[in-house]
Amino acid sequence: MASVHPSAIVDPKAQLDEGVEIGPYSIIGPNVTIGAGTKVGPHVVIEGHTTIGKDNQFFQFSSIGAAPQDKKWSGEPTRLVIGDRNTIREFCTFNTGTVQDKGVTTLGNDNWISAYVHLAHDCTVGSNTIFSNNAQLAGHVEIGDWVIMSGFANVHQFCKIGPHAFVGMSTSLTQDVPPFVLLNGNPAQAHGVNIEGLKRRGFTREQINAIRAAYKTLYRSGLTLEEAKAALLAQEAEADVVASGGDVHVRAMREFLDTASRGIVR
CATH class of the missing domain: 2.160.10.10 (Hexapeptide repeat proteins)
Structure with a gap:
């Protein structure tokens, strides 16, 4: 009762x-x-x-x-x-x-x-x-699994935040956030991978390294978004990434880019 x-x-x-x-x-x-x-x-x-x-x-x-x-x-x-x-x-x-x-x-x-x-x-x-x-x-708004939204963070309508992302305090989001990305500020800026969160959830060192490499391809390589997508596709197929299971996470980041309707924070 x-x-x-x-x-x-x-x-x-x-x-x-x-x-x-x-x-x-x-x-x-x-x-x-x-x-x-x-x-x-x-x-x-x-x-x-x-x-x-x-x-x-x-x-x-x-x-x-x-x-x-x-x-x-x-x-x-x-x-x-x-x-x-x-x-x-x-x-x-x-x-x-x-x-x-x-x-x-x-x-x-x-x-x-x-x-x-x-x-x-x-x-x-x-x-x-x-x-x-x-x-x-x-x-x-769409929020993926394991996302952390810090205090006073706010998200514009129709935005998407990928799994395992971390949004810092008072961050104002008007674009989409790929999986695993840590960001902060107003306007929002990416500041790396949410490594501490991934460690807590049992990601291996090899998987985290694959995600970090994908992040560098997207944010630090100087490539255009389309060029970065092609580079991520190649990264998925690398033998060491596949062996560690990191290709799944690289693929998740690449596929998210194809669904980002408002562009990504970059």
């Missing part, structure tokens, strides 16, 4: 799985589904067509599943989908999607979302990310 505080308001149509806890003065709307073991703290509002997985924790004063902050939205039943084992701290705002895009905002699994984080409409956030306080995403 779910545990609901007497002061909370839970619509009878809401679906709460076993072990869900709803704290004092929280409000749960009729189109909300919450998975087993999820804990909702006090003064949290969860509304809209929102689906939440298992074992999440919502701290106080967050607004989850509210209408998108988009003047084109006309009341369509768009969605917010949140995965499992996420921690969402105080005063976060997650909006549903719009029909002008996928119609859904998504957050994956095992993310750590600090206070005052905003996920706008139609954002896609992967798994194992960290968002520090006041990190802000505009609409239609």
Whole structure:
């Protein structure tokens, strides 16, 4: 059975799985589904067509599943989908999607979302990310797995950030960020590979060396973007890179360049 505080308001149509806890003065709307073991703290509002997985924790004063902050939205039943084992701290705002895009905002699994984080409409956030306080995403942003967003970092609409990238404090992003890249500043500038993060996640020395070589090809060789893509393709095929598994990561960086719709921070 779910545990609901007497002061909370839970619509009878809401679906709460076993072990869900709803704290004092929280409000749960009729189109909300919450998975087993999820804990909702006090003064949290969860509304809209929102689906939440298992074992999440919502701290106080967050607004989850509210209408998108988009003047084109006309009341369509768009969605917010949140995965499992996420921690969402105080005063976060997650909006549903719009029909002008996928119609859904998504957050994956095992993310750590600090206070005052905003996920706008139609954002896609992967798994194992960290968002520090006041990190802000505009609409239609895509964030890969294992990305770290430092405090007060903000991302322009339609930008993409590749897996394992690190975005420094107060960085303002208006272009896409390839995988593994560490960047900072306003305007943003690349400052190397997120080596410390890769070490923590078990990347081997050979794999990291392959990624560093790919970074130098893209950022330090003086090649045009098209020339750098060709050089990365050749680097994928090198015997030592393939043997170490580094070719997979070089390929990920090269293929990201083909999908970068706003150009890359370079």
